[in-house]
Each structure stands twice: as C-alpha cells, then as structure tokens.
Amino acid sequence: MEKASLREAYGRALLELGKKDEDIVVLDADLSGSTKTGLFAKELPHRFFNLGVAEQDMMGTAAGLAASGKIPFASTFAIFATGRAWEQVRQSIAYVGLNVKIVASHGGITVGDDGGSHQSMEDIALMRILPNMVVIVPADAIEMRKVIYAIAHYKGPVYVRSSRINFPILYNEDYHFQIGKGSIVREGEDITIIATGLMVHYALEAAEELAKVGIEARVINMSTIKPIDKELIIESSKITGAILTAEEHLVLGGLGSAVCEVLAESYPVPIKRIGSLPIFT
C-alpha cells in the first residue's frame, strides 16, 4: 500500500502558503529537520525563527507575533508542544484566542524507539480541554495538506497532530476537508467505528475482517476532534446503534471521550473505546 509522510506534506504546504502570504511566519524549537519546517526555513529564512530547545519561549513568541497580525505556525514534537508548554499555550495563546497554529509531529506511540518519554499519548486531551482551541488529527498526507490550507485561513488557535511514521494514502485530491466535519470512509449499518489519525487505517482493516463474518461497519474519519461533528455521531448512532472509537492516544480525554460526551447527552447507545490504557508502559 502506498504510504506518504504527513510531516513532508506539512512542510511543503507551509512553504507554498508562505510564498503566497507574507504574514505567515514559522517557529521551531530545534526540530526543524524532523517537523519539516526546515523546508520553509531554507527558502524563507527571514520569516523563520528557531527558538532553540525552548518550547515555552516559542509559544510566547508565537503569541506576540499573532497579536501583531502575523500567522505563526509553531512546530515541535507533540509531547513538548502540548506538555512542556501547556501553560504558555493556555495563558498566552488560547486565553485570548490568538491566531497561532501549533502543528506538532511525533504524536502517539508510533514514535517507538525514542521510548516512553517521547510517546505523546495525552496531547489530544491536553489541547481539547482548552477553550478556543481547535484540535485536528489528519489521517493521511493529502488530508494534512488540506488541513494546513484550511487552518491558515481560519482565525484562531489550532492544534494539529501528525506522526513520525508514514501513513497509507486514504484520499485523493478531490477530498474536501472542512474544520469540524468528519468524513465517512466506509459505509455500513451494523456498527460505526469512529477513528482518528493512524487508527482510521486500522479501522478500515477491521471493517474488512468484520465483513467476512457478515457485519458491515460504517467507518468515520473524525479528523477534527474539536469542535466534534455531533451531527455525524448522532446520525451514525441512530443508523447503526453501536459505536466503537479508535485512537492512538490514552482512552482518557481524547476522541473516545469526546464521542462519549456527545452520546451520553444526546443519544446514548452502547460504546467501546479503543486506545491505550491509562498507564505508562
């Protein structure tokens, strides 16, 4: 299966946007080779700021740039963007809804070899809880590119999580991404699997396995986790009567929790959350 890098897609989209819009500025904290902001840095160095290994300062600097009308994209690994600098993101950015785009790579457990210290399994929860913050987890490189274009034109703080590893290609160029809208990637009437990021691909595999035993699963790519697509969740639970969520994140606070919140208040159906147990391994 053809795979592509979400990080590369981000770096290229950023450069294209930067060439068109003088207000786009990019910040990184010594990981521009990994996050791929280096592509922007190479061609538009006067609008690229490397803050060194200093994520808190990076978020504050981004806030100041945004307060002055710039559109800052700040990148580092997910664990540092959302953990190390959480209070800066809260106070300096989200609190007044500043137009900062935090695009973090190396989300989830697939960072792998770097070990538990670098496996970001709480980032979706940490960003989802912040008022004003939009949270997006793209499922392939094409969606990533569309997401970057969409958020560049959206005014307000956004967190985008990508991954170290390459993901299979899910969409073609005709795909239309809209902030706050999930997309049905497989139809079925027996159960709905709502997945995000890498797990969309596993959900599709699982659906094929289920089909072999006569169970047809609807699969949703819920790339925007906040604001979540309530209509699609409720419609799907009405059609299929049961929900399974799947995410590369703890089962606490992320996609599964977001879906539970909608269902518990609006249309309770049986639900099971697939994700990492809330333990450090």
Added chain:
Amino acid sequence: MEDRDIEKLKTLAKEIRKDILIMLNRATSGHTGGSLSVVEILIALFFVKMHHLPNDPHFRERDRFVLSKGHAAPALYAVLSKCGYFDRKELAGLRKLGSCLQGHPDSKFTPGIEVPSGSLGQGLSMANGISLALRLDNIPSRVYVVLGDGEVQEGQIWEAAMTAAHYKIDNLCAILDNNRLQIDGWVRDVMNIEPLPKKWEAFGWHVLETDGHDFNQILDVLDEAEKIKGKPTIIIAQTIKGKGVSFFENKVKYHGIAPTDEELEKALKELDG
C-alpha cells in the same frame, strides 16, 4: 506625548498612587506593594516616552507596552484611565466579575492592553514576538516590557532573554522593577537573582541602571536605550515596594493585600501632605 515637566509628573504620580489605593481598597484584594513601586516607570512611559493614541488604541505606529509583572495591573489601569483609554469610573470595577479591569491584564477586556499577562515569566517572550513582527513589517515603533524581580526566577525569562539577544531585537526595551521583595519575603532570601546586571550582560543585553522613582533619571535611561542598536536593552530600576506610603514601604505583607479603610485614609492623608 512629550511633556517633561518633572513637577507635573510628580503630581501625577501622587494622583496615580491615590487611584491605586482607592481601587485596591474597594476591591478588597490585590497587589499594593508592586503597584506602588512601578508608578514612576509607567508614568515616564505613558506620559512622556511612548507614542500612543488613547482614542485609537490599535493604530499601527504606536509603541507597544507589556506589563509582564501583571499583578501590578492596578497601576497600569490607573495610568491608562488617566491617559483616556477608558472612563475613570471603570476603576471602581477592579477585580469584579464583568468589569473591564480584571485582576491581571486581559487584552480581551481592556483598551490599551496588547496581550494577556500575569502568569509570571511569559511577557518577555510575547514582547519579543511583537518586536519581531514590527521589524518584519518595517514599523519603527518600540516595545516596552516591565518585568518584576521575583518574576525573573522563571526559566522562560532566560529563554526569552537569549532569543532577544540572538535575534538582535533592538526595538525592545525591558524595565526590571527591582523592588527586592516577593510574596514569600526578600528576593535574596527566597531565591537569589543577583548579580542582575552581570546576568543580563552575559545574556547579550545592554544594561542600564536607574533610580526607579526619579523621573529625570528614568527619562535619561529611556532616551539612552533608544540609541542602542544591535542588541536588546534592559533598564534595571531600583525601586521601593509600597513606595509613597511610609507604612507600606519595604513591607512584604503588602505584596498581595489591599489597604483597609483605615489604612487607606491614613495613606491618602500622607500622599496629600
């Protein structure tokens, strides 16, 4: 604004101090000591040095101001009100729900506030970002940021200090309100931050020092700071916590409490005397 009549500025300082104490007394909580120590610095900036238009708070060529030691918000509010950013009657709402004057500076609610501040240590990074944006846009404005002395115990301050020097941010001037007290006691006892001038110099800054209550000196160093190119400047202002009211001066107790009715009456008398 360019009126260097020192006697006028001194009278203004008394009025601002009275406003601060009345606001804090009415609010029944807030930071008395650190608001009184920063009065002359704020007046020198807003009434002499800074180019700004209270009736057009967002005009492009304005000089920018960030109160990183956000707990001194009452002093800033009193100054902004005196400048004409908002009606004086708003001062009565300090710290009240729904008021435009929240406990710490909040750019959502208060005209003249550029960015939110008050969670200590974050203002210098934001001031750097503002300075870089001005530079990118070729706007010749200056950015002023006031830091507390206890505040520089925050690690982010030193991250931002490196950034300002690394990017040669010379449209930025930091002013450190060195009143030597923090909420738990003398700064030197809680967590020593000295030697301040050597530390900032080592981080690549041009360091100036002043008596933070002497308008002539403050204005001189602010003028000098403007001439420094290729590096950021910090003015270390020696100040007295609680300045202007004898029984608040150098008293750690008044870092974080408001004057009682009795204290207010006494303080106002002293300021008028």
